[in-house]
Amino acid sequence: MYTKLLSPLDLGFTNLKNRVLMGSMHTMLEEIPGGHERAAAFYAERARGQVGLIVTGGISPNSEGTVFQGSAQLSSKDQIHGHQIITEAVHKEDGKICMQILHTGRYAYHKDAVAPSAIKAPINMVTPRAMTDDDIERTIADFIHCATLAKEAGYDGVEVMGSEGYLINQFIVKRTNKREDEWGGDYSKRIKFPLRIVEGIRQTVGPNFIIIYRLSLLDLVEDGSSWEEVVHLAKAIEKAGATIINSGIGWHEARVPTIGSMVPRGGFAWITKRLMGQVDIPLVCTNRINTPEIAEKLLNEGCADMVSMARPFLADSQLVKKAIENRSNEINTCIACNQACLDHTFSMQVCSCLVNPRACHETELNYLPVNKVKSIAVVGGGPAGLAAASIAAQRGHKVTLFEADNALGGQFLLAKEVPGKEDYAETIRYYKSQLEKYNVDVKLNTKASKDELVLGAYDEIIIATGVHPRIPNISGIEHAKVVNYIQVLRNEIEVGQRVAIIGAGGIGFDVATYLVEESKANSDQAISSYMEDWGVDMSYEKRGAFTQPAIEKSERTIHLLKRSVGKHGKSLGKTTGWIHKSLLKQKQVNMISNVEYKVIDDAGLHIRVNNEDILLEVDHIIVCAGQLPSNELYNALLQQDLTVHIIGGAKEAAELDAKRAIKEAAYLAAKI
Ligand code: NAP
Numbered sequence: 081m082y083t084k085l086l087s088p089l090d091l092g093f094t095n096l097k098n099r100v101l102m103g104s105m106h107t108m109l110e111e112i113p114g115g116h117e118r119a120a121a122f123y124a125e126r127a128r129g130q131v132g133l134i135v136t137g138g139i140s141p142n143s144e145g146t147v148f149q150g151s152a153q154l155s156s157k158d159q160i161h162g163h164q165i166i167t168e169a170v171h172k173e174d175g176k177i178c179m180q181i182l183h184t185g186r187y188a189y190h191k192d193a194v195a196p197s198a199i200k201a202p203i204n205m206v207t208p209r210a211m212t213d214d215d216i217e218r219t220i221a222d223f224i225h226c227a228t229l230a231k232e233a234g235y236d237g238v239e240v241m242g243s244e245g246y247l248i249n250q251f252i253v254k255r256t257n258k259r260e261d262e263w264g265g266d267y268s269k270r271i272k273f274p275l276r277i278v279e280g281i282r283q284t285v286g287p288n289f290i291i292i293y294r295l296s297l298l299d300l301v302e303d304g305s306s307w308e309e310v311v312h313l314a315k316a317i318e319k320a321g322a323t324i325i326n327s328g329i330g331w332h333e334a335r336v337p338t339i340g341s342m343v344p345r346g347g348f349a350w351i352t353k354r355l356m357g358q359v360d361i362p363l364v365c366t367n368r369i370n371t372p373e374i375a376e377k378l379l380n381e382g383c384a385d386m387v388s389m390a391r392p393f394l395a396d397s398q399l400v401k402k403a404i405e406n407r408s409n410e411i412n413t414c415i416a417c418n419q420a421c422l423d424h425t426f427s428m429q430v431c432s433c434l435v436n437p438r439a440c441h442e443t444e445l446n447y448l449p450v451n452k453v454k455s456i457a458v459v460g461g462g463p464a465g466l467a468a469a470s471i472a473a474q475r476g477h478k479v480t481l482f483e484a485d486n487a488l489g490g491q492f493l494l495a496k497e498v499p500g501k502e503d504y505a506e507t508i509r510y511y512k513s514q515l516e517k518y519n520v521d522v523k524l525n526t527k528a529s530k531d532e533l534v535l536g537a538y539d540e541i542i543i544a545t546g547v548h549p550r551i552p553n554i555s556g557i558e559h560a561k562v563v564n565y566i567q568v569l570r571n572e573i574e575v576g577q578r579v580a581i582i583g584a585g586g587i588g589f590d591v592a593t594y595l596v597e598e599s600k601a602n603s604d605q606a607i608s609s610y611m612e613d614w615g616v617d618m619s620y621e622k623r624g625a626f627t628q629p630a631i632e633k634s635e636r637t638i639h640l641l642k643r644s645v646g647k648h649g650k651s652l653g654k655t656t657g658w659i660h661k662s663l664l665k666q667k668q669v670n671m672i673s674n675v676e677y678k679v680i681d682d683a684g685l686h687i688r689v690n691n692e693d694i695l696l697e698v699d700h701i702i703v704c705a706g707q708l709p710s711n712e713l714y715n716a717l718l719q720q721d722l723t724v725h726i727i728g729g730a731k732e733a734a735e736l737d738a739k740r741a742i743k744e745a746a747y748l749a750a751k752i
C-alpha cells in the first residue's frame with residue numbers, strides 16, 4: 081500500500097530498509113542519571129517498529145556548543161560508553177542510528193556562547209563571544225573528533241546540524257556573520273566552515289559511514305540565504321562527502337510557525353522538491369509529516385527520496401510497522417500540540433507525548449498482560465476515559481465504557497473544530513480503533529447512574545466524567561446574548577459580528593481563533609494560503625524566502641477579556657503561545673486585561689478598566705471562564721463499597737489539560 085515509502089534506499093555501502101527517517105529530537109534523556117539506558121529503550125522500541133534510520137537528539141562537539149551548561153556533549157573517549165548502550169540496543173533490533181552533532185553557537189543558554197560575530201539572538205539573553213581564527217579551527221577539529229568518537233561508539237553515521245539558525249547556519253548568512261576575514265564576506269568564505277567540517281569528517285571516518293547534512297533550505301529570517309546560495313551549498317556539501325541532505329526549515333528566531341498544528345500537513349515539502357535533481361545524493365523532506373499516507377503522497381509527487389518524521393515517533397513507536405501491516409488506522413497520530421515534547425524540553429523536563437505518555441518512559445510505563453481479568457467500568461468518553469478504557473482492555477480486562485453524549489471524544493470533539501487543530505480528530509479515531517480491537521463495550525447516549533454501576537458488579541470503576549463550564553457571577557449573565565464556548569464550537573448558534581469573550585485562557589484563545597479564521601486543512605490552497613498568510617515567499621525572490629505576512633484584520637470585532645493584569649496568553653504553551661498571540665494580534669482582536677465585569681444588558685457588556693467605565697456594544701458574550709469538575713457521580717459512588725478511581729478534569733478541573741488527563745489514565749490503567 082505504501083510502496084514508495086516502504087521501499088529500501090540504497091546508500092551504496094549500506095541499505096536502509098525503508099524511506100522513513102526518525103528526525104532528531106532533544107528528549108532530555110541524555111542529561112539525566114540513567115538516561116542512556118532510558119534512551120536505549122526509547123530508540124530500540126522505534127527500531128523494533130521498523131524505522132529506516134534514526135537520528136538522535138543533538139550532541140555538542142564541545143562545551144561551548146552545548147544547549148545549556150552540562151548538557152550532552154561527545155568530546156572525549158570516556159563519554160563513549162553511554163552511547164554504546166544506545167547503539168547496541170538499536171543494532172540488536174536490526175535498526176540503524178546516526179548521532180546528530182549540534183553546536184548551538186549564539187543559541188546557547190550559557191555564558192560561554194560563541195558565534196561568528198558577537199550579535200545576540202533575539203530569542204536569547206546571552207551575547208556570544210566572536211570566535212577567533214583559532215576558535216574556528218579548534219571547533220572544526222571538535223566536530224571531526226566528535227564524529228570519530230560517534231563511529232567508535234557504534235553509530236552508523238552522524239548528522240551535521242547546519243540549519244535552524246545554529247552555529248553553522250550563523251556562519252553561512254550575513255545576518256549573523258559580519259566577519260571580514262577568511263570566514264566572512266562573500267558566500268564562498270561564509271560556507272567554508274560547514275565544508276571544512278564535512279570534508280574533515282569524511283576524510284577521518286572513511287567512505288562507509290553515513291554523513292547526513294541538515295541544510296537550511298528556508299531560513300525564514302531577513303538577510304538569510306538566497307535560493308541560488310542554497311543550491312550552491314547543496315552541491316558543495318555533496319562534493320565534500322555527505323551521504324544524505326536533510327531539509328532544515330526556518331531558524332528558531334523566525335516568526336513563521338514551522339511545526340505548529342496550524343502548519344498544513346507536508347506544508348514545507350515543496351522546498352525540498354525544488355532542490356530535487358540538483359544533487360545526486362538522497363534528499364529528505366520534513367515538517368508536519370505525520371501519517372504514512374501523507375509521506376507516501378510526498379514521495380510519489382517527487383518531493384524527496386525520504387521523509388523525516390520526528391514527533392510522530394513519540395506519539396507512536398510502531399508507526400512504520402503498522403504501515404507495513406496495513407494497520408494505519410491504528411496509528412496514534414501526532415497532533416502537533418508540542419505540549420509534552422518541545423514545551424517540556426524548553427522547560428528542562430524529560431520529553432514525552434500528550435497522546436502517548438509512554439514516550440521516553442519506556443522503562444517505567446508498560447502495558448503488560450493482566451494475571452487476573454477484571455470487569456471494569458469507565459465512565460466518560462473524553463481523552464481520559466478513552467485512554468483508560470483502551471489501555472485496560474489492551475491488557476486483557478473486560479471493559480465497558482459509558483458516554484452520555486452521542487459521540488466519543490469529549491473536549492477533543494470541540495478542539496478539532498478550531499482552525500489549526502483539525503488533527504485532534506485523529507486521536508479520537510485512534511482510540512476508537514483500540515476500543516474496537518480490544519472489544520470494549522461502548523455505551524453511547526448513556527449517562528451511567530450510581531445504581532447502574534452498583535448493579536453492574538464491576539470490580540473497579542474509573543470516573544472520567546470531565547468538566548463543565550464555569551458560569552461567572554456577573555449581573556445579567558442569564559441574558560440571551562450570553563452563550564458558552566461549547567455552543568459556539570458546536571456551531572449551535574450563529575455568532576454575531578461583535579463579540580466579547582469572557583476569559584482569555586486556552587479556550588478563550590481557541591474560541592477567538594475559531595471566530596477569526598476559517599479551517600483550510602482540506603483545501604487545495606491550504607499550503608499556498610498558509611505561506612502567504614505568514615510571509616513565506618514561495619517564489620524565493622527574497623533572501624531567506626521571508627516577506628511581509630498577509631494575515632488580514634478580522635471582519636468581526638472581538639474583545640478578549642480577562643480580570644488579571646498583564647499580557648494575554650501567559651497560560652498558553654511555551655513553544656506555541658506566541659503563534660496564537662501573533663495570529664490574534666494580526667487579526668486585530670482587542671485584548672483587554674484588568675477587567676471588572678459590571679453588568680450585561682441589551683446594550684452589551686459593561687466593564688470597568690483602570691477606573692474607566694466602558695460599554696462593549698456586542699451581539700454576543702461568550703463565556704470561556706474556565707471549568708468546574710463534573711464529579712457528582714464519583715462523590716455518590718464513594719459512599720458505596722466499591723473500588724472507584726477518578727481521573728482527568730473530573731478529578732481536578734483547574735489547569736485541566738489533556739496531557740495530564742491521558743497520563744493519569746495511562747498510569748492507572750497500567751496497574752489496575
Ligand atoms: P483557563 O486556561 O484556566 O482560563 C480560564 C479563563 O477564565 C482565564 O482567562 C481567567 O482569567 C478567566 N476566569 C476564571 N474564573 C473566572 C470568573 N469567575 N469570572 C470571569 N473570568 C474567569 O481555562 P480554559 O481556557 O477553560 O482552558 C482549560 C484548559 O484547557 C487550559 O488550562 C489548557 O490547559 C487547556 N487548553 C489549552 C489550550 C492551548 O494552550 N492552546 C487550548 C485549549 C485548552 P482571569 O481570572 O484573569 O479573568
Ligand code: SF4
Nearest residue numbers: 414417418421433434
Ligand atoms: Fe506530537 Fe503533541 Fe505528542 Fe509532541 S506532545 S509528539 S506534538 S502529539
